[in-house]
Amino acid sequence: MSPPAAATSGDAPQSSPRExxxxxxxxxxxxxxxxxxxxxxxxxxxxxxxxxxxxxxxxRNPRIYREYRDFIIGKYREDPTRRLTFTEVRRAxxxxxxxxxxxxxxxxxxxxxxxxxxxxxARPARQQQEAxxxxxxxxxxxxxxRPPASYFAEEKKGGGAESGFRLPPLTSYNDVxxxxxxxxxxxxxxxxxxxxxxxWRLLVNxxxxxxxxxxxxxxxxxxxTEVVDGMQIDVKEDSADKSADEHPTKRRRxxxxxxxxxxLMEQLALLTTATSPDVLAAxxxxxxKVLGNENPQARKAFRRSExxxxxxxxxxxxVQKSDHKVGDQDTExxxxxxxxxxxxxxxxxxxxxxxxxxxxxxxxxxAARAKMLADQEEREMELLMASIIETLLKKIQYKIKHFExxxxxxxxxxxxxxxxxxxxxNDGLTSWGKHFRLEFPYREMKCLCSCS
Amino acid sequence: MKTVSLGASRPSAVSFRMPxxxxxxxxxxxxxxxxxxxxxxFTWNPRDPDSEIISFAKRTxxxxxxxxxxxxxxxxxxxxxxxEFRSYEGQEMQLKEKLCLSRSVANLxxxxxxxxxxRVNNTVIRDQFLWDIGNLDSDPEEFARTLCDDLxxxxxxxxxxxxxxxREQLYxxxxxxxxxxxEKVSKKRRAPEFSSNSKAVNxxxxxxxxxxxxxxxxxxxxxxxxxxxxxxxxxxxxAGGDGKEELNSSSRPNKRLDEVKEASLQSL
Numbered sequence: 001m002s003p004p005a006a007a008t009s010g011d012a013p014q015s016s017p018r019e020x021x022x023x024x025x026x027x028x029x030x031x032x033x034x035x036x037x038x039x040x041x042x043x044x045x046x047x048x049x050x051x052x053x054x055x056x057x058x059x060r061n062p063r064i065y066r067e068y069r070d071f072i073i074g075k076y077r078e079d080p081t082r083r084l085t086f087t088e089v090r091r092a093x094x095x096x097x098x099x100x101x102x103x104x105x106x107x108x109x110x111x112x113x114x115x116x117x118x119x120x121x122a123r124p125a126r127q128q129q130e131a132x133x134x135x136x137x138x139x140x141x142x143x144x145x146r147p148p149a150s151y152f153a154e155e156k157k158g159g160g161a162e163s164g165f166r167l168p169p170l171t172s173y174n175d176v177x178x179x180x181x182x183x184x185x186x187x188x189x190x191x192x193x194x195x196x197x198x199x200w201r202l203l204v205n206x207x208x209x210x211x212x213x214x215x216x217x218x219x220x221x222x223x224x225t226e227v228v229d230g231m232q233i234d235v236k237e238d239s240a241d242k243s244a245d246e247h248p249t250k251r252r253r254x255x256x257x258x259x260x261x262x263x264l265m266e267q268l269a270l271l272t273t274a275t276s277p278d279v280l281a282a283x284x285x286x287x288x289k290v291l292g293n294e295n296p297q298a299r300k301a302f303r304r305s306e307x308x309x310x311x312x313x314x315x316x317x318x319v320q321k322s323d324h325k326v327g328d329q330d331t332e333x334x335x336x337x338x339x340x341x342x343x344x345x346x347x348x349x350x351x352x353x354x355x356x357x358x359x360x361x362x363x364x365x366x367a368a369r370a371k372m373l374a375d376q377e378e379r380e381m382e383l384l385m386a387s388i389i390e391t392l393l394k395k396i397q398y399k400i401k402h403f404e405x406x407x408x409x410x411x412x413x414x415x416x417x418x419x420x421x422x423x424x425x426n427d428g429l430t431s432w433g434k435h436f437r438l439e440f441p442y443r444e445m446k447c448l449c450s451c452s
Numbered sequence: 453m454k455t456v457s458l459g460a461s462r463p464s465a466v467s468f469r470m471p472x473x474x475x476x477x478x479x480x481x482x483x484x485x486x487x488x489x490x491x492x493x494f495t496w497n498p499r500d501p502d503s504e505i506i507s508f509a510k511r512t513x514x515x516x517x518x519x520x521x522x523x524x525x526x527x528x529x530x531x532x533x534x535x536e537f538r539s540y541e542g543q544e545m546q547l548k549e550k551l552c553l554s555r556s557v558a559n560l561x562x563x564x565x566x567x568x569x570x571r572v573n574n575t576v577i578r579d580q581f582l583w584d585i586g587n588l589d590s591d592p593e594e595f596a597r598t599l600c601d602d603l604x605x606x607x608x609x610x611x612x613x614x615x616x617x618x619r620e621q622l623y624x625x626x627x628x629x630x631x632x633x634x635e636k637v638s639k640k641r642r643a644p645e646f647s648s649n650s651k652a653v654n655x656x657x658x659x660x661x662x663x664x665x666x667x668x669x670x671x672x673x674x675x676x677x678x679x680x681x682x683x684x685x686x687x688x689x690x691a692g693g694d695g696k697e698e699l700n701s702s703s704r705p706n707k708r709l710d711e712v713k714e715a716s717l718q719s720l
Contacts, residue, residue, distance in 0.1 A: 064669050086602060087681060090679070092673075095582055097595060098583070098587050098595065
């Protein structure tokens with residue numbers, strides 16, 4: 001967890017609620033009010049050459065560096081979803097463009113800017129890379145501590161009063177991307193000690209892309225598929241049963257697994273059942289394959305277990321069920337399998353491998369599911385954005401209509417006033433006319449009188 | 453006379469080279485043979501053996517389907533420009549200047565204002581920015597590539613043209629600084645400073661405003677437009693007779709460009 005200073009804009013006054021930014025963990029060293037050694041090493045020009053100890057020159061010194069840096073980061077944070085380009089920044093900064101470009105590249109590479117920009121126009125390489133690290137992404141992200149509830153309440157009040165538009169809760173906003181949840185997955189990956197994370201990543205990508213169904217798996221790894229055939233069938237049956245049993249809604253399932261008191265394995269098992277059978281099968285396949293590659297004994301064990309499976313299908317069924325019941329009934333199940341297979345000495349090893357494979361499968365499936373949820377959330381976000389924009393447009397249209405009405409009313413009033421004005425003038429004229437007519441004869445008479 | 457010493461950590465004079473990371477010389481070829489014209493601009497590594505030039509010229513003529521009569525003048529042009537570059541080599545050039553407010557000194561710590569004003573095929577691009585000629589780690593090609601990426605310029609010829617334009621200006625400044633050094637050493641007369649003195653003074657004062665202890669390196673918002681690239685795309689029919697690359701460096705009059713730009717605006 002990061003100290004809040006790292007993730008919030010320190011320049012903001014303390015009284016107002018601070019703006020929260022989620023920044024990559026790799027850039028957690030950053031401080032607004034200091035210059036870290038990383039910066040000194042990456043850009044020695046500003047700090048008096050290679051050592052980074054001096055004060056530089058008039059155009060290159062720590063003060064100038066901080067001005068550049070703070071401006072660029074501030075500029076990016078004006079709209080974190082947009083990719084900030086060097087050409088855009090450079091017009092506002094006086095200085096050697098070569099040096100500025102180096103500085104910009106450093107900030108970009110170290111995740112101080114453009115870390116959550118989505119509108120990257122022409123960077124396919126970067127996008128690919130992003131897809132490649134899907135499994136690790138949660139671990140690499142740093143989440144700021146949850147601000148006090150009052151902060152949210154304030155925000156909600158303000159938003160609700162203004163537009164009267166309430167956003168439906170996102171599927172995974174609360175439960176999947178909450179730090180606690182994510183840490184579970186992260187630590188699970190570590191504890192499993194698979195050592196072949198790359199393969200997992202590959203697998204997860206493939207499965208979620210929908211490119212990899214069971215057929216493909218079989219073709220690509222015909223050797224190992226034979227080995228795990230029994231396992232696949234088992235898993236499929238199992239999950240099919242479960243889903244046929246209850247068909248719980250996604251949210252319910254998620255909430256059931258949110259509970260932090262249940263064990264990790266139980267949560268994994270629940271997540272496992274939540275995905276489709278072919279994802280599960282692919283995960284299982286990859287798990288056995290990786291295990292086999294890691295340890296030739298494991299492969300042997302699986303082959304043996306397959307033979308056994310053919311002989312007595314139900315015995316390995318127990319083992320497979322461990323996938324879903326590892327948590328509380330762990331010891332109990334172990335005992336069962338023990339009694340089932342006491343006759344063979346090597347069985348213990350086999351069981352261990354199978355449990356390992358099952359755990360790996362569960363983790364893989366969980367990861368695949370996480371990615372699916374992320375995708376889903378993205379779609380939901382897009383939808384929401386679209387609806388927001390639509391409502392805003394409607395609002396604007398209403399306003400325009402309103403103004404048009406106002407204009408019509410104004411016009412009417414204007415004509416009415418004009419009429420009144422005309423009639424007033426007429427009245428005045430007639431009254432003046434009357435006055436004159438009344439007065440002139442009188443004057444004439446006066447004149448006549450005085451003349452006479 | 454107020455004198456501020458700058459750039460203490462840098463050597464004040466180095467032997468002549470392009471003030472960039474790669475010592476590449478900008479070459480501009482403009483030859484006309486039998487009514488056919490060939491204009492081109494590229495960079496050349498002066499360390500390459502001269503035998504490369506002839507093969508390059510032959511190859512270029514072949515690729516562009518030019519008659520073989522183009523090869524000798526092309527060769528001559530490139531060799532002449534390389535010879536000029538080499539004539540400067542071995543001499544010292546000054547990269548660092550002291551900022552004297554009362555004297556006309558063009559650059560602060562070697563930072564000069566470069567201007568780009570180019571028309572490449574159908575793209576017109578204008579830009580200006582500060583370039584530190586004392587920064588021997590600079591890379592015009594990389595800069596031009598970033599610019600084109602950021603602005604989504606699709607024409608692949610624009611980037612190299614910008615880079616060559618930058619190199620030409622740097623080359624000019626570097627060769628001038630060699631002559632300044634030469635004259636300072638011989639002490640015959642006061643060295644003429646860079647191109648225009650009044651402008652240079654303003655430049656230096658401007659820079660002091662930015663980098664002085666009370667200044668800020670962040671430009672005022674209303675000045676931003678001066679330092680951002682402006683791009684115009686001209687439609688084909690307005691591009692004029694020669695569809696070939698036309699490069700206008702800042703030294704050339706901008707009239708033509710303005711006319712072209714106006715024409716494009718009127719058509720809109």
